[in-house]
Structure formats: C-alpha cells, structure tokens
Amino acid sequence: VAYRIPGAPNAEWVDIYNRLYRERIIFLGKEIDDKLANEIIGVLLYLDSEDSSKPIYLYINSAGGSVISGLSIYDTMQHIKSPVITINVGLAASMASFLLAAGEKGKRIALPHSRVMIHQAMGGAQGQAEDIKVEVQQILTIHENIVGMYSTMTGKDQDTIRKDLDRDNFMSAQQAKEYGIVDQVIQLSDATDLPGKAAATAAAAASEAPKETVSPAEPAEAQKSDADGEPSTQDVS
Secondary structure, three states: OEEOOOOOOOOEEOOHHHHHHHOOEEEEOOOEOHHHHHHHHHHHHHHHHHOOOOOEEEEEEEOOEOHHHHHHHHHHHHHOOOOEEEEEEEEEEOHHHHHHHOOOOOOEEEOOOOEEEEOOOOOOOOOOHHHHHHHHHHHHHHHHHHHHHHHHHHOOOHHHHHHHHOOOEEEEHHHHHHHOOOOEEOOHHHHHHOOOHHHHHHHHHHHOOOHHHOOOOOHHHHHHHHHHHOOOOOOOO
C-alpha cells in the first residue's frame, strides 16, 4: 500500500504487514512452525523494547502447528511487559487456540463467527523401541504442562481440561467465551471498537494518497528502504 510517514513529503510503497506492524499489530494467519515463531518472537521483543506501556495486538486465523514453536511464542508473550491482546478473526485451532487463551486476561476477543478447536498434543515417533519410549514420555509431559496452563487461563479444573482435550473439541465464539478461552465476543455492530480498527482505517486512507508521488520504478526501492529501516513482518501472516 502507499503510505505517507508522518512528516515525510511523499508517500512510500510499504508491505501491508510492515504497515500493520507500525500500529503494533501482528497477524498470525498460517501454520505455526519454527520460522513463523522466530519472526513473531522477534517482533514481540522489538515492540516491547520500543514501548512496553502500549499493548500489542495479535490477530489469529490459524489451524495451529508445532507445539514447541507455539510454546516459544507463549513464553515470549508472558516474558514481555507489553500486554498482548489476542483477537480470533477466523479459526483458532490447536496451538492457535492456546495462544488465543494466552492473551491478556480481560482482553481476549473473538469475532462472532470465529471458531475455536482444542485437542491434546500430537506427535509422531519412530526408530528403536527405547527412542520411541523417550519420545512418548516427552509428549505426555508436554501434554500435562498444557493441561495445567489451559486450566490457569480458563479457570477450568484440570480433569475437565483433560477430558475436553481428549478429542477435537470445536466451539463457537460464544462457547469459547463460556469456556474461558476468550473474554468477550465483539458483534459486527460493535466493529468500530475492535482493537486496531483505527490502524486499519489509517492504512486505508493512506492507500488513497496520490500515487504520482511514487513513480512505477520506486515501489521495490521504497519497500527495500522500509525493510532496511524496520524489522520485517512480511511472513507473519
């Protein structure tokens, strides 16, 4: 999009995720793996160091992914001082639902048609019998840790959590609220209250800036300049 940095004479072409990043918004919209986790962690740490008094908005639409990668994001969310407001905008399943629940208490949000799915930790083991035994024990240990954290985040007792994680357990936005995974469901009529709405409005307005200030040959250079000046969140999607 074309974006005019405050105080700059001309608009620049910037990546949409870098534009959101300027407003302290991170979009988790694909499978959680080591690469994505490292990028999200890097942005969380940078934004926290920039101003730890302001919240960070984590928008989620993901089917989940690696348990270890998800836990690394969770640990960073708990480590930084900036409150992390989580918003479910589509599907938050598996580790994505865990991260949704890990947001700032009282500020975990779901849109009305979003869905949540929770289930137990999954893993695959192969090799010699002793190696498989070690791997299975690790999975069981991680599962119990997740049960305990879900219990803390939702207020449900651990026996209930274990039972509910036994199989794929889908919930509507309202059911997720009743379960304790989110704190509020924002109706479409209240969309103007959605965290980051002002940022989206500003981005839309900026995209209407006169494009003659940026010649056709400049977008790649402008984007490179933007990437050189700020950590990229292009893949945080």
